[in-house]
Amino acid sequence: QVQVVESGGGSVQAGGSLRLSCKVSVSIGSKYCMAWFRQAPENEREGVAIISRIGITYFTDSVKGRFTASRDNAVNTVYLQMNSLRPDDTAIYYCAAKRRACSGLDFADFDYWGQGTQVTVSS
Numbered sequence: 412q413v414q415v416v417e418s419g420g421g422s423v424q425a426g427g428s429l430r431l432s433c434k435v436s437v438s439i440g441s442k443y444c445m446a447w448f449r450q451a452p453e454n455e456r457e458g459v460a461i462i463s464r465i466g467i468t469y470f471t472d473s474v475k476g477r478f479t480a481s482r483d484n485a486v487n488t489v490y491l492q493m494n495s496l497r498p499d500d501t502a503i504y505y506c507a508a509k510r511r512a513c514s515g516l517d518f519a520d521f522d523y524w525g526q527g528t529q530v531t532v533s534s
Contacts, residue, residue, distance in 0.1 A: 412521040413437050417506045421527030423496055429530060431491040433506030440484030444513035445489045446521060449502035458516025462489050496532045503527040514519065
């Protein structure tokens with residue numbers, strides 16, 4: 412069984428920054444593609460970022476230039492650094508893991524999910 416646990420959410424003013432962490436209960440270095448999703452109230456779950464097995468990142472258009480992502484395989488953790496936050500970034504952010512290489516930000520492609528962490532951005 413693979414456990415995924417997010418942390419680092421909170422409340423911030425528009426223009427501020429937050430760093431989310433995602434800890435995985437197994438070694439992820441050679442096998443797992445990781446991703447971040449988010450879901451705002453009354454919205455569908457939206458893909459935010461992919462971090463490939465070798466650290467290559469892809470972002471949805473709405474966060475490009477503002478968010479970065481990385482992974483530290485030594486501690487089985489991935490990160491989402493969120494800068495220049497806007498109120499429309501407010502959502503629950505979820506970390507997801509796939510046992511194979513990622514092919515996109517379709518939530519159905521991912522095998523394991525965290526419980527989510529709330530991010531609230533006020534204007």
